[in-house]
Amino acid sequence: MESGRQSNQQVRGASSPSVVVIGAGIAGLAAARALHDAAFQVVLLESRPRIGGRVYTDFSFGFPVDMGASWLHGVCNENPLAPLIGRLGLPLYRTSGDNSVLYDHDLESYALFDKDGQQVPQELVTKVGEAFESILEETEKVREENKEDMSILQAISIVLERRSDLRQEGLAHKVLQWYLCRMEGWFAADANTISLKSWDQEELLSGGHGLMVRGYCSVINTLAKGLDIRRGHRVTKVARLYNGVRVTVENGTTFVADAAVIAVPLGVLKANSIKFEPRLPEWKEAAIAELGIGTENKIALHFGKVFWPNVEFLGVVASTSYACSYFLNLHKATGHPVLVYMPAGQLAHDIEKMSDEAAANFAFMQLKQILPDASEPIQYIVSHWATDANSLGSYSYDTVGKPHDLYERLRIPIDNLFFAGEATSIRFPGTVHGAYSTGVMAAEDCRMRVSERFGELDLFQPAMGDESISVSVPLLISRM
Numbered sequence: 431m432e433s434g435r436q437s438n439q440q441v442r443g444a445s446s447p448s449v450v451v452i453g454a455g456i457a458g459l460a461a462a463r464a465l466h467d468a469a470f471q472v473v474l475l476e477s478r479p480r481i482g483g484r485v486y487t488d489f490s491f492g493f494p495v496d497m498g499a500s501w502l503h504g505v506c507n508e509n510p511l512a513p514l515i516g517r518l519g520l521p522l523y524r525t526s527g528d529n530s531v532l533y534d535h536d537l538e539s540y541a542l543f544d545k546d547g548q549q550v551p552q553e554l555v556t557k558v559g560e561a562f563e564s565i566l567e568e569t570e571k572v573r574e575e576n577k578e579d580m581s582i583l584q585a586i587s588i589v590l591e592r593r594s595d596l597r598q599e600g601l602a603h604k605v606l607q608w609y610l611c612r613m614e615g616w617f618a619a620d621a622n623t624i625s626l627k628s629w630d631q632e633e634l635l636s637g638g639h640g641l642m643v644r645g646y647c648s649v650i651n652t653l654a655k656g657l658d659i660r661r662g663h664r665v666t667k668v669a670r671l672y673n674g675v676r677v678t679v680e681n682g683t684t685f686v687a688d689a690a691v692i693a694v695p696l697g698v699l700k701a702n703s704i705k706f707e708p709r710l711p712e713w714k715e716a717a718i719a720e721l722g723i724g725t726e727n728k729i730a731l732h733f734g735k736v737f738w739p740n741v742e743f744l745g746v747v748a749s750t751s752y753a754c755s756y757f758l759n760l761h762k763a764t765g766h767p768v769l770v771y772m773p774a775g776q777l778a779h780d781i782e783k784m785s786d787e788a789a790a791n792f793a794f795m796q797l798k799q800i801l802p803d804a805s806e807p808i809q810y811i812v813s814h815w816a817t818d819a820n821s822l823g824s825y826s827y828d829t830v831g832k833p834h835d836l837y838e839r840l841r842i843p844i845d846n847l848f849f850a851g852e853a854t855s856i857r858f859p860g861t862v863h864g865a866y867s868t869g870v871m872a873a874e875d876c877r878m879r880v881s882e883r884f885g886e887l888d889l890f891q892p893a894m895g896d897e898s899i900s901v902s903v904p905l906l907i908s909r910m
């Protein structure tokens with residue numbers, strides 16, 4: 431099969447149940463691991479030459495830089511990934527505690543600058559942050575008053591019309607726009623597309639947000655150990671058979687098994703690049719079409735030396751959220767002289783149209799505006815999550831007028847097809863731990879269904895073994 435010649439592969443044998451898992455991101459790996467440990471014959475098909483999907487640790491600077499996910503959202507033992515991260519002894523750098531209006535970082539950790547290089551006084555940053563919190567609280571009233579959904583941006587405008595005390599002028603207005611820009615970064619979408627009804631329906635675990643100091647890659651590699659993973663295998667067709675599935679990859683090779691776990695990104699499902707035979711039910715197709723997929727990218731700039739203030743984030747305020755920006759200071763958490771520029775929504779799409787050099791230059795120009803003495807980066811890495819055919823977006827979010835249960839509709843199995851991935855997690859969408867849980871859940875559903883036929887309903891093992899042992903391993907958390 432590696433020669434590219436067409437072949438037919440039976441994953442299933444007579445004695446043990448079999449499954450094809452499609453997509454070796456954290457969800458697919460979690461599903462494959464759990465089913466492998468439950469004595470299934472498992473083949474994991476991955477379109478890219480690498481595994482991990484939207485968890486991707488790049489080493490081209492000579493040290494790890496996460497170009498996809500980099501935070502563990504919810505540094506607590508209830509986090510489904512805590513047992514694994516704890517056991518691997520991976521250090522976390524906490525960038526915020528619970529309930530920050532900026533989600534994964536605290537107000538105090540920022541230095542904000544106007545485009546003329548003037549630093550915004552911290553009291554103003556705090557004051558406008560409090561006003562932003564009040565504005566968001568007031569949008570709840572707008573939600574209660576209106577049966578029809580609207581965008582969070584529209585609700586904010588209604589609040590500001592009503593409450594002149596919350597309106598901001600001049601520099602304070604720019605700081606408010608910057609808070610909006612940060613919110614857009616969290617959802618990877620512009621505020622005029624985010625649903626007022628559902629924007630706050632995701633579940634936030636306690637313990638704040640911790641950066642994976644050494645990168646997320648060891649989590650991926652640990653889950654992948656010992657699995658039969660076929661890289662460079664892009665699935666084009668999934669056919670449901672009587673008591674089985676036939677999965678076809680780009681070069682014509684087919685894999686036949688008792689069941690399949692579909693763990694490809696929502697963007698890939700939206701693009702219809704995988705044909706389902708027979709078609710998926712209408713409600714499933716509708717859920718795929720209606721759930722939003724946002725874009726956030728990273729442009730990592732590696733400098734010869736540190737010339738910026740010793741804060742976790744640098745922000746650039748401006749009169750529109752589109753023109754605002756921010757940089758994550760990796761030096762604070764990792765000791766490496768790297769700033770990561772993170773555009774989201776329309777800005778991220780616009781930057782993805784540029785060459786990598788132009789994108790890196792664009793990011794550097796933002797920095798130059800606030801720190802005119804900034805020295806040129808010596809290296810850069812640019813992500814392209816929206817245009818990469820293997821992701822076609824960064825993570826899912828609730829769009830205006832669509833119900834929040836779309837995530838659950840995406841997850842619900844169809845016969846012997848099981849669905850996993852961040853967009854199937856109604857509790858923790860858009861996260862690594864959410865995607866991981868859906869992989870474990872899909873494996874459990876699959877095992878229940880398929881093993882019944884084999885008469886083997888042994889106790890199910892979670893992906894990483896006995897959690898009662900592993901939760902006792904403490905997480906290594908720091909903040910410098």
Ligand SMILES: Cc1cc2nc3c(=O)[nH]c(=O)nc-3n(C[C@H](O)[C@H](O)[C@H](O)COP(=O)(O)OP(=O)(O)OC[C@H]3O[C@@H](n4cnc5c(N)ncnc54)[C@H](O)[C@@H]3O)c2cc1C
Binds near residue numbers: 481501704815825851
């Ligand atoms: C820039 C960015 C920052 C983020 N930051 C965070 C963060 O800090 N913390 C956090 O918790 N989450 C974060 N996320 C979200 C997190 O990365 C995702 O929710 C999670 O990794 C998704 O995992 P998944 O397994 O569902 O999908 P993926 O990781 O995308 O895995 C799907 C796999 O399917 C493969 N595939 C695609 N098409 C095919 C095909 N036709 N055939 C076979 N294989 C195919 C892909 O190559 C991929 O490997 C971030 C995401 C991005 C993009």
